[in-house]
Amino acid sequence: MDSTRVRRRRATINDVASAAGLSRGTVSRVVNGEKYVSPEAKMAVESAIAQVGYVRNSAARNLVRQESRAIGLIIHEPHSLLFEDPNIGSILLGANSVLSAADYQLVSLIIDTARDSRRVADYLRGGLVDGAVIISARTSDPIATAVRNLKIPAAFVGHPPGTPDIPYVGIDNVAAAQTIVRRLLDTGRTRVGMIACALDRDSGQDRLEGFRTALGPAFDPDLVLEFPLYTYAAGADGMAELLRRRPDIDGVFAASDAVAAGAMATLQEQGRRVPDDVGIVGFDDSSWALRCKPQLSTVKQPADLLGRAAAELVLAQIEGNEAEVRMLNTSVVWRESA
Amino acid sequence: MDSTRVRRRRATINDVASAAGLSRGTVSRVVNGEKYVSPEAKMAVESAIAQVGYVRNSAARNLVRQESRAIGLIIHEPHSLLFEDPNIGSILLGANSVLSAADYQLVSLIIDTARDSRRVADYLRGGLVDGAVIISARTSDPIATAVRNLKIPAAFVGHPPGTPDIPYVGIDNVAAAQTIVRRLLDTGRTRVGMIACALDRDSGQDRLEGFRTALGPAFDPDLVLEFPLYTYAAGADGMAELLRRRPDIDGVFAASDAVAAGAMATLQEQGRRVPDDVGIVGFDDSSWALRCKPQLSTVKQPADLLGRAAAELVLAQIEGNEAEVRMLNTSVVWRESA
DNA sequence: GCACTTTCTGGGAACGTTCACAGAAGCAAC
DNA sequence: GTTGCTTCTGTGAACGTTCCCAGAAAGTGC
Numbered sequence: 001m002d003s004t005r006v007r008r009r010r011a012t013i014n015d016v017a018s019a020a021g022l023s024r025g026t027v028s029r030v031v032n033g034e035k036y037v038s039p040e041a042k043m044a045v046e047s048a049i050a051q052v053g054y055v056r057n058s059a060a061r062n063l064v065r066q067e068s069r070a071i072g073l074i075i076h077e078p079h080s081l082l083f084e085d086p087n088i089g090s091i092l093l094g095a096n097s098v099l100s101a102a103d104y105q106l107v108s109l110i111i112d113t114a115r116d117s118r119r120v121a122d123y124l125r126g127g128l129v130d131g132a133v134i135i136s137a138r139t140s141d142p143i144a145t146a147v148r149n150l151k152i153p154a155a156f157v158g159h160p161p162g163t164p165d166i167p168y169v170g171i172d173n174v175a176a177a178q179t180i181v182r183r184l185l186d187t188g189r190t191r192v193g194m195i196a197c198a199l200d201r202d203s204g205q206d207r208l209e210g211f212r213t214a215l216g217p218a219f220d221p222d223l224v225l226e227f228p229l230y231t232y233a234a235g236a237d238g239m240a241e242l243l244r245r246r247p248d249i250d251g252v253f254a255a256s257d258a259v260a261a262g263a264m265a266t267l268q269e270q271g272r273r274v275p276d277d278v279g280i281v282g283f284d285d286s287s288w289a290l291r292c293k294p295q296l297s298t299v300k301q302p303a304d305l306l307g308r309a310a311a312e313l314v315l316a317q318i319e320g321n322e323a324e325v326r327m328l329n330t331s332v333v334w335r336e337s338a
Numbered sequence: 339m340d341s342t343r344v345r346r347r348r349a350t351i352n353d354v355a356s357a358a359g360l361s362r363g364t365v366s367r368v369v370n371g372e373k374y375v376s377p378e379a380k381m382a383v384e385s386a387i388a389q390v391g392y393v394r395n396s397a398a399r400n401l402v403r404q405e406s407r408a409i410g411l412i413i414h415e416p417h418s419l420l421f422e423d424p425n426i427g428s429i430l431l432g433a434n435s436v437l438s439a440a441d442y443q444l445v446s447l448i449i450d451t452a453r454d455s456r457r458v459a460d461y462l463r464g465g466l467v468d469g470a471v472i473i474s475a476r477t478s479d480p481i482a483t484a485v486r487n488l489k490i491p492a493a494f495v496g497h498p499p500g501t502p503d504i505p506y507v508g509i510d511n512v513a514a515a516q517t518i519v520r521r522l523l524d525t526g527r528t529r530v531g532m533i534a535c536a537l538d539r540d541s542g543q544d545r546l547e548g549f550r551t552a553l554g555p556a557f558d559p560d561l562v563l564e565f566p567l568y569t570y571a572a573g574a575d576g577m578a579e580l581l582r583r584r585p586d587i588d589g590v591f592a593a594s595d596a597v598a599a600g601a602m603a604t605l606q607e608q609g610r611r612v613p614d615d616v617g618i619v620g621f622d623d624s625s626w627a628l629r630c631k632p633q634l635s636t637v638k639q640p641a642d643l644l645g646r647a648a649a650e651l652v653l654a655q656i657e658g659n660e661a662e663v664r665m666l667n668t669s670v671v672w673r674e675s676a
Numbered sequence: 677g678c679a680c681t682t683t684c685t686g687g688g689a690a691c692g693t694t695c696a697c698a699g700a701a702g703c704a705a706c
Numbered sequence: 707g708t709t710g711c712t713t714c715t716g717t718g719a720a721c722g723t724t725c726c727c728a729g730a731a732a733g734t735g736c
Contacts, residue, residue: 010465012692023716028694036714055488058464059400060692064721068397070461093450100454105461108446112431116438123408123443126396127348128466150393232629265631291570293603350722361686366724374684398722402691 011052020048031056062127071095071104071314072129074120074143076111086286087303088135091157094307095133102315104130111143121146131314133157133307153317155310159202167323169309173203176299176330177210180281181253183297184338185214189251189279193223195238195263197230197255204230207255207283223249230255235262243270251279251338257288257298264292264337279338294336302328349390358386369394400465409433409442409652410467412458412481414449424624425641426473429495432645433471440653442468449481459484469652471495471645491655493648497540497663505661507647511541514637514668515548518619519591521635522676523552527589527617531561533576533601535568535593542568545593545621561587568593573600581608589617589676595626595636602630602675617676632674640666 016027022041029037030045048054062068073095075088096106107129109120121143124132131153134143147154148166156168184192194211198204212219225241227234235254239262242249254260260282264274272278274294282289282298289296309326317323354365360379367375368383386392400406411433413426434444445467447458459481462470469491472481485492486504494506522530532549536542550557563579565572573592577600580587592598598620602612610616612632620627620636627634647664655661 010692014692024693025695025716026714029715032694036712038714041714055463057401057692058461058466059397059406060721061464061694062397062721063395063401063692063723064694066721070466092448096448096450096454100451100457103457105457106448108448110430110434110444110446112434113438116434119438119441119443123396125393126399128396232625261629287570291599348722352722362723363686363725364684367685370724374682376684379684395722398691399724400691401693401722402724404691 010057011054012057013054015052016045016048016054019052020044066127068128068130069104070107070129071099071311072120072124072132073106073108074111074132074134075108076134076143087284087301087306090303091135091307091310094304095311096307097304098308098311098315104315106311114142117142117146121150124152125150131318133310133314135310153314153323155313155317155323157306157310167313167317167325169306169313169326169328170202171301171306171328171330173206174210174213176301176332177207177253177283178214180283180297180299180332181211181214183332183334184251184253184279184281185218187279187338189338190218191223191246191249192218192251192253193220193225193242193246193249194253195225195227195235195242195255195259197227197234197259199226200228204255207253211253222246227259230258232258232262232265235259235264236266237262239263239266240270243267243272249278252281254280254282257282257284257286257296260296260298260337261288261292264296275336275338281338285333289333289335292337296337297335298333300331300333302330348395349392350395351392353390354383354386354392357390358382404465406466406468407442408445408467409437409649410458410462410470411444411446412449412462412470412472413446414472414481425622425639425644428641429473429645429648432642433649434645435642436646436649436653442653444649452480455480455484459488462490463488469656471648471652473648491652491661493651493655493661495644495648505651505655505663507644507651507664507666508540509639509644509666509668511544512548512551514670515545515591515621516552518621518635518637518670519549519552521670521672522589522591522617522619523556525617525676527676528556529561529584529587530556530589530591531558531563531580531584531587532591533563533565533573533580533593533597535565535572535597537564538566542593545591549591560584565597568596570596570600570603573597573602574604575600577601577604578608581605581610587616590619592618592620595620595622595624595634598634598636598675599626599630602634613674613676619676623671627671627673630675634675635673636671638669638671640668 013024013027017024022044026037026041027045030042073092092108099106109123111117111120132147133155134147135157154166156166159168159170192215194208196204196208223242223246225238227238235258252263254263260280264280267274267278274280282296285298285300289298305328309328313323313326351362351365355362360382364375364379365383368380411430430446437444447461449455449458470485471493472485473495492504494504497506497508530553532546534542534546561580561584563576565576573596590601592601598618602618605612605616612618620634623636623638627636643666647666651661651664
C-alpha cells in the first residue's frame with residue numbers, strides 16, 4: 001500500500017546462490033534445466049528461488065547469449081483498417097502459432113505516426129528481436145527500407161512494390177482475380193465493372209490487373225472506379241457511380257468483401273436484384289461474405305497460412321537457410337451473389 | 339547472397355571509440371546527446387559511427403539502466419473476437435499514442451494457448467517491459483493473477499471480476515445500459531427483452547444488471563437470453579427464440595451492436611418492421627451501427643480513451659504515484675432503430 | 677602567479693547473466 | 707597406487723552498455 005518509493009531491488013542469481021549455500025553456476029544450471037546437478041543441490045536451489053522470489057533478468061541473459069528469442073511483427077495500417085480488416089487478426093494468430101511452437105515470443109509493434117516509425121526501427125535494430133514480420137507495407141514505406149538496411153531476418157506479408165530483395169509471402173492476386181472474374185463472364189454477364197481499391201499496394205494493383213486481363217478486349221476503363229481503401233463506403237459510392245455511368249451494368253468485381261457489401265446495399269436500395277439483375281463477387285471470404293443477402297461469392301484468402309509462412313520464413317533465415325518467396329493458393333468460394 | 343554463416347559481429351561502442359580515436363565514455367555521451375562534448379569530438383564520433391555501422395545494443399543498455407522503456411499490452415481474446423471486435427484496435431491506438439508521446443514503446447503480446455500464457459508471463463517478469471496493460475481479462479484469467487504476483491505497474495481495461503486490487507479503467511456499463519433501456523421504455527415499449535452475452539466478464543454482467551434495474555418490476559427473466567460471445571449469430575438466434583417465447587415483443591436490448599445487427603436481420607426476415615413493430619438498441623457504436631438499416635441507436639464507448647487512460651495509469655505507477663480506478667463517460671447515440 | 681569554475685575526456689566499476697574451464701570427489705579397473 | 711572416466715561444483719571472463727569520479731585543459735578574476 002504505502003510503497004514509499006523503496007522499489008526493492010530484484011533478487012539476482014547471486015542472492016539465490018548465497019541463500020542456497022551454492023554457487024552462481026549451479027543456480028544457473030538449475031534454472032536452465034541442465035544436467036550434472038545433484039538432486040540435493042537442485043532442491044536447495046529451488047527452495048531458495050521461492051524464498052527470495054527470484055526471476056531471471058532477460059536483459060542480462062539476452063546480452064550474453066546474443067539473442068532474444070523474440071520476433072517483431074510490424075503492423076502499419078491506417079486507423080480504419082486496423083478496426084475492420086479481418087485478415088490482420090488471422091495473420092497474427094497464424095504467425096503466433098508457428099513462433100510459439102518454436103519457442104519464440106511474438107511481439108507486435110504498431111506504427112501510427114512518423115515518430116512511431118523511428119522508435120520501432122530503433123527497437124528492431126537494438127537487438128530486442130531476432131527477426132521481423134512486416135504486414136501490408138505499402139509503396140515507399142520507410143520501415144521497409146529501414147528493415148532492409150538493418151539486415152535482420154525479415155519477411156513481408158504481401159509484396160511491397162519496389163523492394164525486390166526482401167523475402168515475402170503472398171497470394172497470386174492476379175490469378176485469383178482472373179479466376180473469379182472469368183466465372184462471372186462464364187455465367188453470361190457482358191457489362192462488367194470493377195470497384196478497385198488500394199492501388200498503392202500490390203494487392204490492389206494485382207486485382208485490377210487480373211480484372212483487366214480476364215476481360216481482355218471487353219475491358220472498359222470507364223467501368224473501373226478507384227478508391228484509396230478497402231471499405232464499405234467505397235463500395236456503396238462506387239456502385240452508385242457505376243450505375244450512373246452504365247445503368248444496364250450486370251456484373252461487378254469488388255476489390256474486397258467489405259466493398260462488395262457496400263455495393264450490394266446500393267444495388268438493393270435502387271431496386272436491383274442480386275444476382276438476377278447484377279452479379280457481384282468479392283475478395284477475402286471475410287465475415288462480410290456471410291453477412292450479405294444473398295451471400296457473397298468470393299476468393300478465400302488463407303490469412304492464417306500467410307502468417308504461418310511468414311514466420312517460417314523468418315525462422316529459416318535465423319537458422320542460416322536461404323529464404324525463398326512463397327506463394328500460397330487461393331480458392332474461389334461460390335455462393336449466391338453471382 | 340551466399341551469407342556463408344559468417345554472421346559478422348555487430349560493431350560495439352568500443353569499435354566506434356577506437357575508430358574515432360576517443361574513449362568509450364565520449365562516444366556514449368554523443369550517442370545519448372549529453373552536454374559537455376566538444377564539437378570536434380562529436381563530429382569524429384558521428385563519422386566513426388557511420389563508418390563502422392554502429393547501432394546501440396538495447397539489452398546492454400536496459401541491463402545497466404534497469405529499465406526498458408517499453409510497455410506490454412496483453413491481448414487475450416478468443417479467435418473470433420480478435421477479428422471482429424472493433425474496440426481492440428481503438429484501444430491499441432489510444433494506448434500507443436499516449437505511450438509514444440512519453441517515449442515508450444508499446445509491445446503487444448497475444449495469448450492464444452496455455453503455452454503462450456506462460457511465455458508471456460516470463461516475458462513480463464524478465465524485465466523486458468516496465469509495465470503492462472491487459473485488455474479484456476476474464477474471470478479467473480491466469481495472466482491476471484500472474485500480473486498481480488509480479489507486482490509490476492499494470493492496468494486493466496475492463497474490471498476483471500475477482501481481482502479487486504489491480505487498477506483498471508472502464509465504463510459504467512450498468513448506468514449506460516440503464517440509460518438506453520429507459521429510453522426504450524420512455525418511447526412506449528412495454529414488452530422488452532434482452533440478448534445478453536459474455537457473462538464471464540464485467541461488461542456482460544453489468545449490462546444485464548443495468549437492464550434488470552431499468553425495468554424494475556416489469557423485468558421478466560424469461561425474456562433474457564444468454565450467449566457466450568458478442569456475435570452476430572447470437573443476435574440472430576437469440577431474436578428468433580425471443581419471438582418464439584413472446585411473439586408480441588416490442589423492444590430488444592442487444593448486448594452489442596453486432597448482436598443487434600443479427601437480431602435486426604431475424605426480425606426483418608420475419609416481416610417485423612424496425613422500429614415501428616420492434617425497437618432495438620445496441621452497445622458500442624461500432625461500424626455495425628451505421629451498417630444496419632435503420633441505423634442503430636446505441637451507446638458510444640470511448641475505446642480509444644480507454645486505451646489512453648490505461649496507458650496513463652501505467653505511466654503514473656512507474657513514476658511512483660498512486661494509481662486510481664478511472665471510469666469514463668459513455669453517451670447514447672440516438673438513431674432510427676428505436 | 678594563484679585560486680576557482682567550467683568544459684571536456686578517460687577509464688574503472690557495475691548491471692546480471694552464461695559459458696568455458698579447472699578441479700574435486702567418487703568409482704571402477706588394472 | 708595409479709589411471710581414467712563420470713558426475714558435480716566453483717569461478718574468472720565476457721556480453722555492451724551507463725554511471726561516476728578523477729583529472730586535464732581552458733578560461734576568469736584577482
